[in-house]
Amino acid sequence: GDSVTQMEGPVTLSEEAFLTINCTYTATGYPSLFWYVQYPGEGLQLLLKATKADDKGSNKGFEATYRKETTSFHLEKGSVQVSDSAVYFCALSSSSNTGKLIFGQGTTLQVKP
Amino acid sequence: GAGVSQSPSNKVTEKGKDVELRCDPISGHTALYWYRQSLGQGLEFLIYFQGNSAPDKSGLPSDRFSAERTGGSVSTLTIQRTQQEDSAVYLCASSLDDRAGTQYFGPGTRLLVL
Numbered sequence: 001g002d003s004v005t006q007m008e009g010p011v012t013l014s015e016e017a018f019l020t021i022n023c024t025y026t027a028t029g030y031p032s033l034f035w036y037v038q039y040p041g042e043g044l045q046l047l048l049k050a051t052k053a054d055d056k057g058s059n060k061g062f063e064a065t066y067r068k069e070t071t072s073f074h075l076e077k078g079s080v081q082v083s084d085s086a087v088y089f090c091a092l093s094s095s096s097n098t099g100k101l102i103f104g105q106g107t108t109l110q111v112k113p
Numbered sequence: 114g115a116g117v118s119q120s121p122s123n124k125v126t127e128k129g130k131d132v133e134l135r136c137d138p139i140s141g142h143t144a145l146y147w148y149r150q151s152l153g154q155g156l157e158f159l160i161y162f163q164g165n166s167a168p169d170k171s172g173l174p175s176d177r178f179s180a181e182r183t184g185g186s187v188s189t190l191t192i193q194r195t196q197q198e199d200s201a202v203y204l205c206a207s208s209l210d211d212r213a214g215t216q217y218f219g220p221g222t223r224l225l226v227l
Contacts, residue, residue, distance in 0.1 A: 036218075042220075043204070043218045043219060043220045043221060044204065044206075044218040045217075045218065046215050046216070046217075049215065089156060091156075098144075098161045098163065098169045099144060099146075099161070099208065099214065099216075100146060100158040100161055100169070100172070101146075101148070101156075101158065101206075101216060102158070103155060103156035103157075104155075105155045106155060106156070
């Protein structure tokens with residue numbers, strides 16, 4: 001079945017460091033790909049998405065490119081801030097199902113001043 | 114506008130009791146999803162409603178779990194004879210579209226079964 005694998009955390013970075021959180025997927029067809037973020041004490045919210053190969057999703061300085069050849073959707077940010085500390089979830093929605101999201105295990109990011 | 118709301122925000126119950134969790138989706142959203150977030154299993158899909166179509170119940174972990182959506186809006190997730198392994202955060206999400214549409218999540222109901 002469809003699945004998402006993302007790098008384990010926690011990831012601890014200093015402010016202004018470069019961030020990469022790896023995400024790979026297994027799916028039939030052409031899924032849509034998402035990054036959701038969960039800030040401390042808050043609900044899940046969409047960070048960015050891409051719906052077809054080579055699309056780049058971007059928001060709040062974060063970017064991820066849909067790479068069909070490597071079945072990846074890595075999250076990157078050039079300069080992280082303390083306020084980016086959160087749990088990040090990679091997810092897919094298969095084109096052949098109801099749109100339900102299949103999530104990776106989540107990666108905790110802690111940014112230190 | 115108002116987002117997805119869920120109630121209660123926290124629920125503590127004794128093993129064997131039944132619980133009902135409520136979700137109010139964003140007005141006009143036709144698709145509604147329930148997920149469960151637990152330490153051991155991460156985020157997992159439970160059930161999906163779209164309009165008047167039969168729900169997709171493929172993620173429900175046992176027949177103790179059921180859900181309904183009345184009038185295409187409010188949804189209730191019911192867990193009968195709760196077990197300790199049911200302890201988790203139950204999340205509801207709604208979207209305009211059931212394919213690549215963005216799902217908007219509620220704050221969740223934190224369930225603790227003693």
